[in-house]
Amino acid sequence: MATKNAMDAENSQRDHRNATENPKQEAERQPYSPLQLMLDCVSDAIILMQALVEDGELVDFIVLEANAAAIALIPGGSDALGKNASSLLHSFFGPMLGAAQEVLVRGEKQSLTLLQDRRFLQAELFNPQDKLLCAVISDDSNTKALHAAELESCIEQAPDAIFIANLDGRYTHVNSAGCKLLGYEREQILSMSIEDVIPKVDLARLQLDKLRLQDGETITAEWKIKRSNGKYLAVEVSGKILNDGRWLGFVRDISERKNAEKDLQLSAAVFNNTREAIVITNATREIVAANAAFTELCGYTEQDVKGKDIKHYVYRSGKHEAAFYENLWQRVDAEGFWRGEVWSRRSDGEVFPSWQNISVVCDDYGNISHYVLILSDISEKKAAEQKLSYLAHHDALTGLTNRIAFNGNLEHALNHARRNGSKVALLFIDLDHFKDVNDNYGHLAGDQLLQITADRLRRCVRGEDAVARMGGDEFTIILEHINCIDDAVGVAKKVVQSMALPVRLASGEVEVGLSIGISLFPDHATTVNDLTRTADAAMYGAKKCKERDYQVFID
Incomplete structure (x- = not known):
């Protein structure tokens, strides 16, 4: 049976070949059938083929x-009729031969693309019955040309530079962005090669990348171009x-990004150092x-504090009220910055004065995204x-307060007395014969006498009383918080008794006297100047x- 089928196929092939050896003569002998006329009117190419199957x-x-x-489309025209596909142009019939196996096995239509005279053809292959194959082919070259034009337009309008080079690395295509990137006219670039625009030191790297690209890889890397x-x-x-072996490169200017990276590196270096x-x-x-530096x-590492509220590490000295911090952050948010002194606490519990600059960082929408706090220890400065x-x-x-401090202290004492309805006494003291000590024993002895006098005066008063030179x-x-003039007189007597004792100096022992004038607020005066004047007058008295x-001062 198999032999009979094979013989039938051979006879069918021979008869068909004989019948089509001279199609022009055959056409002259036999008029076209209505079906043939109808098929010839179809713009798509239709080919009927007989499958040859073994095992x-x-x-x-x-x-x-x-x-x-x-006939107008297939290689060889009508001469291809009756011939085996394997003996015809492979670029046309080869893809159909490969797809025919799938069609026969699965019985499903197969779509494929053929290339003929540099035109792309779209074909659909059917199995209408038994071992017959039918191919319907349409010329898609116009569509491909349209797509190519659209692709060319997209490439030309692309924001990134696009370069195509041949196997030798010479540029064959460049878009407008590429021209702008290099700063050359298109004709100039097309006369150049990849090696013309990269540093010489990168030539070896270029060859290594070429090998990787030839293995099918797509490589994205940073380069420098001239x-x-x-x-x-x-x-x-x-x-x-x-696929045709040419190089395709998409090139993007990253100079701004690299500059930003350098700025970030510089900022990080400044931040860390x-x-x-x-x-x-x-x-x-x-x-x-x-x-x-923080x-x-x-005393806290970045790991200690990261992700935690800053108030637990910077604002916990215990020297400020909660209202102080609330006001601080309100001003930061309202004005964008704040600077001033803040008491802070180290990890070991030590409290120290710090000078702080706080600034806000906003996002593109004006919303606060970060706060930057710069602080320094001002303990030495303080x-x-x-x-x-x-x-x-x-x-x-x-070591006693001087005239400047005396004026401030007396003003403060009088203000406090006014508020509380209390009294303040001022004692004005002058040493007697001090000049004689200087003249007889020298200025060093006079200085020593003043130091001993200051020490004895301190011992005669309370800690809250202010002694000044x-x-x-x-x-x-x-003297603050006294009840009457007698309290002041009592202190004056203590001073007199203390200074009545001999004074031992390095150069010898001396005895000095003193004169004290007493004035009382508000009895004798109500201002600093008047109280000082009246006490001074009493001292001269x-x-x-x-x-x-x-x-005591007497009006």
């Missing part, structure tokens, strides 16, 4: 019939080898970053300021009076 596998097929459109002005530009290149402590929080004041200043303030308000020789050998005592060493 269940398709080995070839014979071209049996073709309409006018197919522009027409001779300067190199940082770019990101995504490269691929096309600055001597001032820096803390960055998010909008809810949770710490997102802290530098090494760790050194406060100590220096306190020392300067002390020197400005104290007598360097005796006004200059030379003049001293004052401010005591000097003139030989009976006692002190005198």
Whole structure:
């Protein structure tokens, strides 16, 4: 049976070949049937083929019939009728031979693309019955040309630079963005190669990437390319080898990104190496970053504080009320910054004064996204300021407050007395014969006498009372919270008794006297100047009076 079928197929092939050896003569002998005329009117090419199968596998097929459109399209025209597909042009019939096996096995239509005279053809292959195959082919070259034009337009309008180079690396295509990127005209670039625009040191790298691309990889990497002005530009290149072996590269200018990265690196270097402590929080004041200086200043590492509220690490000294911090953050949010002194606490519990600058960082919509806190330890500065303030308000020789501090202290005492309805006494003291000590024993002895006098005056008063040296050998005592003039007189008597004792100096023992004037607020005066004037007047009265060493002011 198999032999009979094979013989029938051979006879069918021979008869068909004989019948179609001279199609023109056959056409002259036999008029076209209505079906043939109808098929010839169809614009698509239609080809009928006989499958040749061995052991269940398709080995070839014979071209049996073709309409006018197919005769004009297939290689060899009408000469292809009756011939085996394997003996005809492979680029046309080869894809159909490959698809025919699927059609016969599955019985399903197969779609494929054929190439003929540089035109793309779309074909559909059917199995209408038994071992017959029917191919319907349409010329898709116009559509492909349209698609190619659309693709060319897209490439030309692409924002990224697109370059195509041949196997030797010479550019064959570049879009407008590529021309702008390099700074050359299109004709200039098409006369250049990849090697012309990359640094010489990168040539070996280019060859290595070419090998990777030929293996089918798509590589995205950073390169530097030389522009027409001779300067190199940082770019990101995504490269691929096309099916025809050409190089395709998408090139993007990343110079702004690289500059931003450098700025970030510089900012990070400043952040990590600055001597001032820096803390960055998010909008809810949770710490997102802290530098090494913060760790050194406060004792907390970045890991200790990250993700936690800043108030637990910077604002917990116990020296400020809650209202202070509320006002601070309100001003930061309203004005965008705040600067001032804040007491802070280290991890070991030590409290220290800090100078803080707080700034807000906003997003593109004007919303606060971060806070930046810069703080420094001003303990030394505060100590220096306190020392300067002390020197400005104290007598360097005796350590007592000086005339400047005296005026402030007396003003404060009078204001307090006015509010509370209390009394204040002022004692004005002058040493007698101080000049004689200086003249007889020298100025060092005089300085020692002043120091001993200051010490004895301190011992005669309460801790809340203020003793001052006004200059030379003049001293004052401010007595607050007294009931009457007798309280002041009692202190004056203690001073007189203390100074009546001999004074031992390095150069010898001396005895000195003193004169004290007493004035009472508000009985004798109500202002600083008047109280000082009246006490001074009383002191001069005591000097003139030989009976006692002190005198109360008398109107």
